[in-house]
Amino acid sequence: MATIVTNPPETKLNQPAPAGARLFGMLAEFETPGDLMAAAEKVRDAGYKRWDCHTPFAVHGLDGAMGIQRTWLPIFVFFAGATGTIAAFILQAFTNSWSLTTWAGVWVTGYPFLISGKPAMSLPAFIPVMFELTILFSALACVKLMFLFNGLPQLYHPLFKSNRFRRATNDRFFISIEARDPKFLPKKTEEFLRSLDPIAVEAVEE
Amino acid sequence: MGHATTHTDLSSQNIQLPAIALNLRKLAIGVAVVGLGGGAAIGYTGAFGTDAHHFWRAYLIAFLFGLTMCLGGLFFVFVQHLTRAGWSVAVRRPAEALAANLRWIWVLFLPFAALWMMGKANIVWIWADMETLKANNEAEFLIVEAKTAFLNPTFFWIRACVYFVVWAALSHFFLTNSVRQDESGDRAISSRMQKFSAPTAILFGLTITFAAFDWIMSLSPAWFSTMFGVYFFCGCATAGFAMMILITVRLTQVGALKGIVSREHFQDMGKLMWAFGIVFWAYIGFSQYMLIWYANLPEETGWFLARQIGGWGFFSFALLFGHFVLPFVGLLSKWMKRAPLILSIGAVWMLCFHYVDLYWLIMPEIPSDLDTFAKYADMSAKYADTQTHFGNPVNFLLALGVAGTVIAGTISTLSRVALVPKQDPRLAESIRFENM
Incomplete structure (x- = not known):
């Protein structure tokens, strides 16, 4: 409850402060x-x-x-973006290029698949997804951390x-x-x- | 910071070109004479193994190096009017002066007219002599023959004249109107420039696209890419914004524009160079590459093949890292763009790699015997020792010669006008502008 030090209140919303406030x-x-x-x-x-x-x-x-x-936010956003780039690369390389069996919550196996006669590991084909995930991770990290840092x-x-x-x-x-x-x-x-x-x-x- | 500037120093001392800058003009003229003269001498004598073919392409690269700076300046000027931007008024005059070089830049294209009159134009543009093309490479001839309605010398020169007239008229319009406003303070002039900026955008887009088709893409006349004009535009933005940054930083260094141009303006010019010259360039360059790589059509892939054989493979990677990866990270932070010295280093770096980009566009040649190889590896092995000849001094002499000419022209224009549009209704807004 607000106690007015100067200028009395104009409306009745201001109740007297309870003791011990x-x-x-x-x-x-x-x-x-x-x-x-x-x-x-x-x-x-x-x-x-x-x-x-x-x-x-x-x-x-x-x-x-x-x-x-100076805010630390850009540093976090930069690394979030870099994480997106790497995550997109691993995701595509694993699902498209490697017949690797690994544990990701459950046991999964990569499944190399021939697409338009390109080599299994074709970086140019991966770049659009790497680009998009970089943007996605940066944007989400930016908004979420902005809220977090501001206590929102x-x-x-x-x-x-x-x-x-x-x-x-x-x-x-x-x-x-x-x-x-x-x-x-x-x-x-x-x-x-x-x-x-x-x-x-x-x-x-x- | 914080308190709005109540009084801005618009005395002639602060907004006229200081005498010290004229020394730089002398230096620029010296560089232009030595560069163009030395380049011509090397081309004439054939020193450093320079043949006519290399010399004329090196001159085309140098010409485009200077031209793209001026086109970038014009782009900046009309985009500010198009968006009715307030922040940029304080740095608009250097861009107007840079663009005003387009009024005489056609002179540097005249050597190609001379080459044409000597009947040797096919040294540069092989389609200029269809008989020789037919004798050398009939498959390519058959493709190019279907394009002769567009790709013939008469129409080529008509188009070149149109480009130069349009660029001269547009840059003259924006500079003279802006200078006229310095005297009269007439706000109607701002409105008129805003009104004409929209048609300017259309004319600019069409002329630079077709100029890129005519002067660069037609070097490999059988090849085509609809994205090529945009790629060339990215080059214009790279060179134009880099030059603008250097001119503005230099003006503040010699003691002009105190209390007018601030770190806020440098940050925004840096943003534009970063966005258009680094990110958009890579975006367009990759988009062009990926479609061709994915579709894998023989008539399209040859162009990129020419850029990965022999020494060109390393060259292409150097371009990728020098024009995109390193400056992307280096200029990402706003603090880098707010420090004039670091931003200037970035601008010089981008100008160098813009030159590398033009060299990469113009110099490589598609091997004419591609269809005789069964495997990529065979072709790659045969052309493994293809040289880029990038180290040949004729390249740098000609580029410095043209750049010196453009810089001298810019300084001359700036010495005749005020360094800021002093009566622009948005000048006060621009001086107070803050990013944060």
Whole structure:
């Protein structure tokens, strides 16, 4: 439940906080992307680690202003793609070219088959499938790892309790600093956020 | 990063060609004179075992090396208008200047007219003299005879004139309109260029396809591939984007375009070179190869056979790895494309392998006695010591000569105009552009 530090609530959705509710963090609201960007740079420089920006649309340059580290995703996607290439080659070479008996869940035997008079091991014929599986593995790995790295799907988030925060999908820009952050001290962080010239600052509970 | 540039330096110091660049023009002219002169001298004296046949094909390769750079520049310019792109305005002028070489590039094709008038055109294009072809290889003659309605000297030269006129007109249109906008700032000029970019795309596609058929594919007149025009287009994209990157990097090095061209633009030019010059090239090259390999029809396979006998087998693999595998991995990461120095090295690499690609297209010859062999191994053994003659200095002298001419022409154009379309309505958008 959100406890409004500044500006009283406008609707009745905000119930009084139950006793013993834990603080999730502090939320600051900004009017323009420029204000947000300037504030984000200061939060970054203040040394906070567990914090985030919330905007209705992609704001270019925000990554730099927040000091976000370079993502590891492309490295994983590259190796997923390479896995696809190799998997496609082995699949085709095994099913088309080798009479090898091996255990793959059950015992299976490769079955060399003569196709249009080509040698059993014909790399040019394999390349289209190798190409397609490279794309397939990369694309699936990219989407799935992107979700995983971002902690998605996430159906609930404490910030949803804030009424103000609803405008994050419309026309307002927010910075949230989590209470888990080692530098987080309720009073100090609130003062710090106020010094960034926001429209409002509020505390959000778990 | 982050804050939009409120003030951009559009003073003449920043957007005029610095005097230091004119030294490079002197160097380029020197290279052109030495290259073309030295190449001609080797061709005339027959040094390094250069026969007329090798010399004229080497000159055709060199000519196409320069031509494809300019065509790539034209492709970039009209595609930006076609898609109404905002990011590219800051780097469009170098491409316009590169394409503007198409206004005079026909001069470099004139030696072939001289060759034709001397009655020796069949040194390069064997169909130019059907009598000799009939005497040498009757089977090929019978196939080519059916194509003479298209493949005859008169129509060949009419088509060549059409290509050069169309390319000159298109590149002139885009450069002059863009320069006119520098003065007037008239937004209607942007609209007009956008409107004409669609017909340009059609004309460009048709002319480069038929030029590739005429000048390269007809070197083996019995052979055909409907994919050949697209393959040639990939070459144009490789050379054009590589040259654009080098010109732009050089301009920033000599102190121009400060605060206008950024790493974001280099990354995007790098993406285009990577996508069209490396991946699409391999995709089209393989598509062409696989269909012919799979169908295994004798009249089609001879062309690839000529490229795997003797020294050409290694050459083909070098092309595959140098034009695709290595640069594919090397320029895959965005950080490689954002570093101007690494991207420049990649661009020089791609230009070198674009030359290798043209050499691979033009130089090999299909053995005329293929139907006398019972087995592939017999044929392969007989032609095992076929030479590529790639190391012959005449190749490099002529290529450097034509490339020097194109570079000198580009610098001359750039010295007369602003280095950015300074009144383009999207210039501010382009300067602020960010990939991430």
